Amino acid sequence: MATTIPGSLVNKKKKHFMGMPAPAGYVAGVGRGATGFTTRSDIGPARESTDLFSDERHAPPKKPKTDEDGAPIDEPDQSEDLNDANYDEFNGYGGSLFSRDPYDKDDEEADEIYEAVDTRLDERRKDYREKKYKEAIEKYRKERPKIQQEFSDLKRQLSYVSEEEWSGIPEVGDARNKKQRNPRADKMTPVPDSMLAMASQYGQTGTSMDPRIQSGMMTPLSGTMTSINSGLLTPGWRTGVQTGVSTDLDLRKIGQARNQLMDIKLSQVSDSVAGQTNVDPKGYLTDLQSMIPQHGGDINDIKKARLLLKSVRETNPKHPPAWIASARLEEVVGKLQVARNLIMQGCEQNPKSEDLWLEAVRLHSGDRAKSIVATAVRSMPLSVRIWMKAADIEIDVAAKKKVFRKALEHIPTSVRLWKAAVELEDPDDARILLTRAVECCSTSTELWLALARLETYENARKVLNKAREHIPTDRQIWLSAARLEETRGQSEMVDKIVDRALTSLKANMVEINRELWLRDAVDAEKATCRLTSQAIINNVLAIGVEAEDRKHTWMEDADSFVAQEAFECARAVYAHALQTFPNKKSIWLRAAHFEKNHGT
Structure with a gap:
């Protein structure tokens, strides 16, 4: 028996694009935001890199190109292989332009010339580049030091800690309870104005109470409102309000009440113990200001430094720098007495340390410093620094x-x-x-x-x-003898003493430093010993100077003496140069020019 198909399905018109291939580049749903993707079924199975595509596999073989005579022509490879295995440091990649050309002697010579030029340019910039790099590194390290550099001087001393002492260092932990670790902020509640008004009345009438408060205390606490005209307070109100009285508070009176309260408290404290009080009512706030520590650092950093220095002191109590650093830290934060106590403990632990005793004397003053330096002298009687400090404090x-x-x-x-x-x-x-x-x-x-x-x-x-x-090896003794003879008028002895000094010093294996002797000549002239300076120059000027360089060097010496305003020394140099080179016109001209400017 045949079934009847509904007409709504049979009569529906078939779409014309059903069963047809999609157009090129079509992505389904792209209009509503979908994105396309590719699967293996779209591109086919995987192939090896040496496998050919179907078109290439069945394509006819290419014929090589030939010239007119029929000889094959080499075609350059169009695809350049940029693999690292195909790279040569000298020739570049295998497919480069000149890789097939021969490398002859001219190419080698050209490469050597270019390399020499590059090396020369690099050497010229080397000093400047290294200096610039060094300055940049120093500036960076100065602005941003490493964490391990902060306490490097203290950590360096840890090398003296033994293994037993190191294992005995206790672990630093936060032993405080939860409330101390997480303190809550203090809640400050301001005093209400009604209390200040009451206090003003208290300051004016002594111990008598406000009659409004007395009447309010006698009001029955029935919760019902009493008559306002009677002048009594309503139970539950903070302030008493009467009929016909203004409810505005006088701020001037409130300020006066606050001052009166402070005066009453200060007078009670100052009169509590006669003759034993330490409170100065007038300078009270000034004393409080002086108690503020003047150190501007972070309090957490100070606490960390204290813990670290305490650990160093307990680990190695025989280390004086740890005690000095601890005392100076307390001194910086304003705790001078704690610093004094610490430094005295260090002196007890290290009685043979000069630095500790000197620091203790510095932190104390007056008779206490004298007693400390006396103890230090008894502990270290051969210390020059302690004796000098003992004399300084007197x-x-x-x-x-x-x-x-x-x-x-x-x-x-x-x-x-x-x-x-x-x-x-x-x-x-x-x-x-x-x-x-x-x-x-x-x-x-x-x-x-x-x-x-x-x-x-x-x-x-x-x-x-x-x-x-x-x-016998000091030249100053000989020069002092020459000055002594010159001051006594024995001018003929000056040159002999200087000449004998040079001979004696050379015999005792002393090197004659020409610059030092010329400096001594300038000092002698400034001490008004003209003959001594001239004798030094006449005997020392030619030492250590080559024969061909004498004229140039001596003229430079004369200019140097003129710059130092040692005119007698410069005159002696010109005189010695003219004796050695009497036919040099340039020396005569320079000497005449010198006398014109600085002589007669």
Whole structure:
């Protein structure tokens, strides 16, 4: 039995594009935002790189191109292989333009020339480039230092910590409870104006209460409102309101009440314990201002530094820099007494440390500093720095002299102590001290010369002769002898002493430094010893100068003396040059020009 198909399905018109291939580039649903994709069924199975496509596999073979004679023509490869395996540092990639050309001798010579030019240019810029790079690195490290550089001086001392001490360092943990770790902000509740109004009444009437408050206290707490005309307060109100009275508060009176409260409290505190109070009502706020620490750093950084320094002190208590750093940290943050206590603990742990004792004396003042330096002297009687500090803190000159005398009994070979002690004495006592000083410190040129300056002419000659015996390698003793003879009018002895000085120093294997001797000539001229400076120049000018360079070098020396305003030295240089080169016209002209500007 045949079934009947509904007409709505049979009569429906068939779409014309059903079963037809999609147009090129068509993507289904692209109008409503869909995106196309490609599957393997669209592009076919995978192939090897050497496999040919079907069109190439069945295509006829290409015929090679030939010239008119029939010879094949080499065609350049159109596809360039840019693989790294096909790259040569000299020729480039395999498909380059000149890869097939021969590399002859001319090419090699050209490459060598280009390489030499590049090397030369690089050398010219090398110093500037390295200097620029070094400055940039230093500027960067100065602006942004590394974290490990912050406490490098302290961490460097950790190399002395033993393995047992290192294992015994406790772990630093936050032992505080939760409330201390996460503190809540303080809640500040302002005082209501009604309390200030009450306080103003309290300050005016003594201990009597406000009659409105008394009436409010007698009002029955029934919760019902009483008559406003009766003048009583309504229960539950904060302030009493009467009929006919203004409800506005006077801010001026409120300020006066606040001041009265402060005066009452200060007077009660100042009168509580007679003669034992430490509160100054007038300077109270000033004292509070002075208690503010003047350090502007972060408080967290200070706490971290304290913990670190405490760990270093406990780990190695025999390390003086740790105690000094701790004391200076407390001094910076304004806790001077804590710094003093720390430095004294360090002195107890390290009684043989000069730096600790000096820091302790610096942190203390007055008699306390004197007692500390006395203890330091007993612990280290051979320390020159501590003796000098002991003399510095004394105010009286007689006390300073006494300290230096005591110090020289313990350290008679200290030139620094002898010089400091001599500076405090008058010439006669200084001569006596220097006589003893040159016996104890016979190798100090300064002490010998100071003694010679204080002695008479005959005794000074003897002193300088003894100084030459003890110090045969010092030129200053010879030059002082030459100056001494010049001041006494013995001009013929000056040149002999300088010549003998050069001979003696060369015999004692001393190098004659020409620059130093010329500098001594300038010093002699400034000391009004003209003959000594000329003798030095005549004997030293030719030392260390080649024969062909003498004229040029000597003219430069003369210009240098003129720039230093040592005109006698320059005149001596021109005189010596004219004796050596009497036929040089240029030297005569320069000497005449010099005399015209600086002579007669």
